[in-house]
Amino acid sequence: MKNIVKSIICVLLLSQIGYAQENTFNEDKLLERLEVLSSDKFEGRRTGEKGNDLARAYIINEYKNIGITGFNGSYEHSFDFEIRAGKFNAKNVLAFIKGTEFPKKYIVISAHHDHLGKSGDKIYNGADDDASGVSALLAFAEYLMQNPPKHSVILAAFDAEELGLRGSKYFVDKMKDSDIVVNINMDMISRSAKNELYVVGTRYNKTLEEVVTSFKNPTDTKLLVGHDGTDGKQNWTYTSDHGPFHRSKIPFLYFGNEDHAAYHKPTDEFTDVTPNFYKKAVKIIISLFKDLDLKGL
Template sequence: MKHQLWLTLFAVLSLTIGSCAQKLDQKIAIQVPYLFNADSILVHIKTLSSDAFEGRRTGTSGAEKAKNYIIEKYTHLNVLPFVPDYQQPFSFTARGKTYNGVNVLGLIKGSQHPENYIVISAHYDHEGIKNNQIYNGADDNASGVAALFAVAEYFETHPPEHSVILAAFDAEELGLAGSHHFVANSIVPLQHIKLNINMDMIGRNDNNELYAVGTAFNDTLKTVISNFKNPKELTLLMGHDGKDGLQNWTMSSDHAPFHKKNIPFLYFGVEDHKDYHEPTDDFENMHPEFYIMAVNTIISIFATLDAMHF
């Protein structure tokens, strides 16, 4: 069933995003409509975290199957290939072993500022099979990959103003190798990548809390997140940036290579739970209502930032 969901969001006026702090001149409450199929993205998580994908370990048949699944969904959702056949292969060495990984990169062309890019990312790899147990990685990070599909569906009826790269990175679990390769071998000049929105573990939290990391490094992002009106099903928090006494997530996922190049980022994620990097990170342990609202929140924040010229 197609769900139409509305969130109340404070829009920021007279503000541009940049390396220096900007002053908030005015804010108003508006409603941002968007559409995506909530049932479908839950099915995507269930599928990608099923035993058939064998934990999606980089370089395995399970990872190959996941890669092909993402390409199939991108094609169905009218996402253009950013690179030939959507695939950016790379090789790297980690833990004394050489791996071959593949980033899956899709493109939605911007309607107003096509020369400038926002990268929305999520890693699709996980831990694979260890000690004859499959680590399915439902929250880590089938949840983020399924959210990429929700974003793509949203764009079918709400084309972005900036060009958007939908990046499903490989080998995050092996030292962020996929995102490091993407940034180090950028296909567009890095100065044209204006923002990275990274999603890694957004599918469950006992307290219905979702963190946005990255606001400590950019006052405009801090203003936008501060002015977001939380829905009753979710509390959006800032932190985990090395400045608040909490665990520092600044370099913990695929946003790190962007941050190292001084590209603004927002990383959306939840606190570690008991099934983190355990074979029990299964679809059955997801929190569907929280997850859908988390995706809604991320899309709403993207819509606010995309409306800014930066």
């Protein structure tokens, strides 16, 4: 009888350990990386400039420290484009983990690493927009290394979002013959006075709607469906890097918070993010990813 009781206790303890691991990412590192990425060192991370190069190098080094590899043998994927402002060479940063059951089906988790750069002596550090999303990508890397996904996952830190979603457009075009089942995009997820995180994309896909509707929120942060053209608020369907996925008929979920006074201003600084909201937002997004990975599309 004692042996049976001991066995039951061991099973319960192991299940608790497994549950903890399933939901693990380093919350202190999440904030630390956000602070680093939005520091003056990176000079606003403008596409084609030195600060952008330094930011990419930092992101890649963090991936290496976590133990996650680049996509198709490389972290950096270069592309050129020309707009009225001039010619640019830009670089997406892509990390990859192979799926255990569906290695040829991809879930793309994205954020953009670029921002607005400098204007005179003012630096647009873009803490919320979108150092917050990139730091969350690194949290995803930590989670995935502990909890291998069923589908292959590409962690995409896109460049040139601020110049017309150029990085995500290039990526979607290059991957047009691949089976991308869903894009999860994060842009401005670290700052909310209302403790509200919005999700966009469910109106375009029945399975996504079902997953979000049945989602068991592990936090007290409100997850709201909206800003999708159905509620009279600003429609975010094409406002960030999920837009090119949607245009290519790839299902997407975009997570973000409403614009604040520091949006696209030099005052978008680390000191004004709401840390507890940010950590809970990342927990929500990782938990929803887990549901999608289990269910598939």
